[in-house]
Amino acid sequence: MSRGGVQQDLIAAVATPPGQGGIGVVRLSGPGARDVGEALCGCELTPRRATFAAFRDGEDVLDEGIALYFAEPASFTGEDVVELQCHGSPVVMQQLLDAACARGARLAGPGEFSERAFLNGKLDLAQAEAVADLIAATSVAAARAAVRSLRGEFSEVVHRLAETLAQLRMLVEACIDFPDEDVEFLEEADVGGQISALLRALEDLRGRSQQGQLVNEGIHVALIGPPNAGKSSLLNALAGEEAAIVTDVPGTTRDLLKVDLVLSGMPLRLIDTAGLRDSDDTVERIGIARAREQADVADLVIVVLDAALVDAAAIDAAVSALAPPQGPRRLVVMNKLDLIADPGPANVAEGVFWISARTGDGVERLKRAIVDAAGLSGAEIGFTARARHLESLDKAYDALQKADQQLRAGEATEIVAEELRDGHNALGEIVGTETPDDLLGRIFSEFCIGK
Ligand SMILES: Nc1nc2c(ncn2[C@@H]2O[C@H](COP(=O)(O)OP(=O)(O)O)[C@@H](O)[C@H]2O)c(=O)[nH]1
Numbered sequence: 001m002s003r004g005g006v007q008q009d010l011i012a013a014v015a016t017p018p019g020q021g022g023i024g025v026v027r028l029s030g031p032g033a034r035d036v037g038e039a040l041c042g043c044e045l046t047p048r049r050a051t052f053a054a055f056r057d058g059e060d061v062l063d064e065g066i067a068l069y070f071a072e073p074a075s076f077t078g079e080d081v082v083e084l085q086c087h088g089s090p091v092v093m094q095q096l097l098d099a100a101c102a103r104g105a106r107l108a109g110p111g112e113f114s115e116r117a118f119l120n121g122k123l124d125l126a127q128a129e130a131v132a133d134l135i136a137a138t139s140v141a142a143a144r145a146a147v148r149s150l151r152g153e154f155s156e157v158v159h160r161l162a163e164t165l166a167q168l169r170m171l172v173e174a175c176i177d178f179p180d181e182d183v184e185f186l187e188e189a190d191v192g193g194q195i196s197a198l199l200r201a202l203e204d205l206r207g208r209s210q211q212g213q214l215v216n217e218g219i220h221v222a223l224i225g226p227p228n229a230g231k232s233s234l235l236n237a238l239a240g241e242e243a244a245i246v247t248d249v250p251g252t253t254r255d256l257l258k259v260d261l262v263l264s265g266m267p268l269r270l271i272d273t274a275g276l277r278d279s280d281d282t283v284e285r286i287g288i289a290r291a292r293e294q295a296d297v298a299d300l301v302i303v304v305l306d307a308a309l310v311d312a313a314a315i316d317a318a319v320s321a322l323a324p325p326q327g328p329r330r331l332v333v334m335n336k337l338d339l340i341a342d343p344g345p346a347n348v349a350e351g352v353f354w355i356s357a358r359t360g361d362g363v364e365r366l367k368r369a370i371v372d373a374a375g376l377s378g379a380e381i382g383f384t385a386r387a388r389h390l391e392s393l394d395k396a397y398d399a400l401q402k403a404d405q406q407l408r409a410g411e412a413t414e415i416v417a418e419e420l421r422d423g424h425n426a427l428g429e430i431v432g433t434e435t436p437d438d439l440l441g442r443i444f445s446e447f448c449i450g451k
């Protein structure tokens with residue numbers, strides 16, 4: 001399923017991270033990779049054989065190391081690829097790169113190797129994205145999930161749904177030519193039942209993809225509450241570092257402060273916000289507006305209250321707001337437990353956590369609850385996914401739902417067929433069979449150079 005057809009040129013890049021290291025890899029891909037590799041090594045290269053060689057630029061020996069040659073199509077990109085493993089010296093790698101460019105290669109852009117792998121049908125788009133996600137993974141859970149996506153587990157489900165939908169489209173489109181028999185025929189083929197089954201499968205995939213997105217991009221957890229409740233102190237306690245400024249002056253935090261951390265193997269972005277209150281200060285007011293926005297868009301909101309100040313009614317109010325009809329899930333934290341006597345059993349409600357950000361009391365339990373509340377503990381995360389994938393799944397779902405309604409309403413077969421086509425295209429966007437070039441450009445430009 002190659003999208004290629006375009007004659008590509010020879011590209012080169014350092015594939016290892018910037019800086020010094022034990023080993024550095026310079027990678028070449030495209031027509032002429034072997035010739036340039038052999039010129040740099042001063043010897044012949046055999047596919048899939050490690051060749052020890054002195055890397056040279058003309059007479060000058062730049063380094064010695066191992067050259068690997070993969071003949072097309074059996075390579076990552078599907079093209080002729082040469083990898084030169086030299087010592088991890090930025091100077092050596094730069095000289096090798098210059099020598100390759102002097103022989104006709106050009107510097108690769110971000111993600112260009114992966115893009116070629118995609119264009120040559122070695123990976124589909126979701127798999128190529130998983131390569132970038134794996135490299136960027138900050139937790140074991142995210143890395144494992146990305147490997148699964150990279151190995152095609154996510155794509156396989158999408159391809160399977162797309163295939164079923166393609167069959168269904170054929171069936172429905174066949175009826176367009178025989179309008180007299182269509183209703184009976186569609187009923188007989190149980191098109192409605194098939195659409196319902198697809199809708200259920202899409203729903204299931206969406207749920208799993210959403211979890212995949214959370215492990216991949218990190219759960220966004222916003223700390224919200226009145227000034228001086230200890231939001232910033234809690235952020236520091238959870239992060240294990242003094243990331244936020246803590247003072248007894250109300251209104252200390254005026255802008256959003258974001259800290260990335262890993263809790264129980266799950267990547268998390270904690271967002272500290274300005275305390276909610278009426279303020280005349282312009283900057284603080286903007287901060288408070290940003291805090292309110294976070295309360296709507298975060299994956300999880302932690303409402304922080306000062307346990308020494310709130311009364312039972314205030315706790316009740318916070319608890320009743322625990323499951324808002326709309327918006328993110330919430331946990332309520334009663335902070336400054338060290339200042340009060342034991343809250344007593346009456347005040348132990350589900351979703352309410354009594355802690356002291358100062359002493360650390362109750363913080364471990366809260367950490368577990370945060371991971372639980374995000375729906376990420378216990379369940380094995382199948383694969384990584386991105387916001388882009390969820391959007392396409394939603395589009396596919398909407399289209400199929402419309403097709404279902406139109407079928408029930410006895411609309412013309414053409415209209416049903418059109419919705420099915422839209423749904424099919426939306427699935428195709430995920431794996432890259434239906435992806436506009438500008439979207440491809442955007443996706444690959446976020447990759448690192450050399451990948
Ligand atoms: N005794 C006690 N004081 C706390 C605790 N957490 C925060 N504080 C104090 O409460 C004040 C406000 O804390 P801060 O984290 O800046 O609150 P924020 O405005 O909600 O961010 C500071 O003086 C903190 O030292 C706690 O658990 N116990």
Ligand SMILES: [Mg+2]
Binds near residue numbers: 232245
């Ligand atoms: Mg603060």
